[in-house]
Amino acid sequence: MKLSTRCLLPVAAALGLTAPALADPGMWEVRDGDSAIWLFGSFHILPNGLQWRTALFDKVLTDAYKVVFETDIGPAAMAQVGAAAFVRGIYMDGTLLTDVIDPDLEANLRQQAQTIGLPLGPVLAMKPWMAANAISVAALAAEGYSEEGVEFVLQPELAPGRMEFLETGDEQLDVLAGASEAEQIAMLESTLDEIATLPKVMDKMLGSWADGTPERLSEMFKTEMGGFETAFIDRLLYTRNRNWMAPLETMLADNQENLVVVGAAHLIGDGSVLDLLDKAGYEVERIQ
Numbered sequence: 001m002k003l004s005t006r007c008l009l010p011v012a013a014a015l016g017l018t019a020p021a022l023a024d025p026g027m028w029e030v031r032d033g034d035s036a037i038w039l040f041g042s043f044h045i046l047p048n049g050l051q052w053r054t055a056l057f058d059k060v061l062t063d064a065y066k067v068v069f070e071t072d073i074g075p076a077a078m079a080q081v082g083a084a085a086f087v088r089g090i091y092m093d094g095t096l097l098t099d100v101i102d103p104d105l106e107a108n109l110r111q112q113a114q115t116i117g118l119p120l121g122p123v124l125a126m127k128p129w130m131a132a133n134a135i136s137v138a139a140l141a142a143e144g145y146s147e148e149g150v151e152f153v154l155q156p157e158l159a160p161g162r163m164e165f166l167e168t169g170d171e172q173l174d175v176l177a178g179a180s181e182a183e184q185i186a187m188l189e190s191t192l193d194e195i196a197t198l199p200k201v202m203d204k205m206l207g208s209w210a211d212g213t214p215e216r217l218s219e220m221f222k223t224e225m226g227g228f229e230t231a232f233i234d235r236l237l238y239t240r241n242r243n244w245m246a247p248l249e250t251m252l253a254d255n256q257e258n259l260v261v262v263g264a265a266h267l268i269g270d271g272s273v274l275d276l277l278d279k280a281g282y283e284v285e286r287i288q
Contacts, residue, residue: 023052023210026267027060027288030248030277035255037248038064038287039273041264042150043209045140052150052210056288061154064259068164068251071172073151081169088177089130096124097131101185108192109135116142116195128184129176132191136198143199150261166244166262175235183232209264212288218268238271245276252282 027040038060046052061067071077091097098106109131113120118138123131155163179187194201201220208217244262251258267274278284 023050024054024212024288025052025209025264026212026214026286027057028267028274029285029287030252030274031283031285032252033283035252035257037251037256037258037260039260039262039267040150041209041214041267042261043206043264044149044151046149046206050210054288060259063257065256066162066164066258067154067158068166068247068258068260069151069155070262071165071167071169072163073155077169081173084170085130085173085177088173089127090125091127097126097128098124100128100181101188105185105189105192109188112139112192112195127177128181128188129179132184132188133176135188135191135195139195139198140202154261164258166247166260167240175232175240178235179232187232214264214268217264221265221268237265241266241271241273241276244273245280248273248277249280 025041025043027038030037030039040057040060097109101109109123110120112135113123116135116139118135123134126134176184176187205217205220208214208220244266248260250256251260262273266272269275274284
């Protein structure tokens with residue numbers, strides 16, 4: 001099984017195979033009077049062939065003092081968080097996943113695993129959050145999705161000294177592994193219920209991102225997240241948005257003209273990073 005915290009959930013990553021060959025995703029400039037930072041909403045996983053980089057984006061990338069990502073997705077960092085995920089996501093006391101879910105959910109799990117060709121044996125040793133992630137990854141792989149997201153393109157291009165990160169891998173892992181058992185089971189149930197429609201939904205979400213229409217993406221995201229526990233959604237998005245405000249305001253105060261690349265879901269709607277910056281009195285302008 002391949003697991004990584006860069007794709008906390010498919011609804012947070014938003015994928016698709018039918019996106020336009022050229023894209024114009026949203027980018028914003030935030031000013032405090034004498035300096036600026038730029039925020040670009042990324043998709044963590046994208047189809048092959050999507051040309052999402054524009055001349056303006058590349059200019060901002062070149063001119064920026066540093067490029068700030070959610071977390072480090074380099075090989076060493078991913079190996080470390082993968083090992084931590086295994087420790088936190090596998091039952092070590094002989095418990096099986098089927099011991100903590102009800103018979104109806106077990107039946108759905110078995111059916112969906114068979115449909116996507118996922119061997120059930122390893123999944124039964126997983127806690128619900130890890131099982132949900134494994135099923136999502138397998139379902140998307142079965143549809144031919146590749147892993148060529150924005151961060152995976154950009155980070156190898158940049159010298160280590162030009163990169164900063166808003167979170168550690170362990171902090172991102174806490175979003176999933178730190179959920180209560182009830183939240184994890186709800187996460188698994190929602191994941192299983194959405195497998196059949198996942199490719200179509202992700203096509204639409206990616207299309208909205210690529211077209212530069214974040215308002216449509218916001219509405220679709222809210223709909224897709226409707227089956228998840230409120231506490232989980234808060235940890236996934238809103239708590240993290242609030243946590244990022246301090247480093248973003250420090251960048252502005254210190255006149256660090258950085259490019260900040262975070263998941264597109266963090267930049268849309270009430271409680272988003274852009275909303276918080278606007279309410280804090282900064283000038284927020286969309287430039288792409």
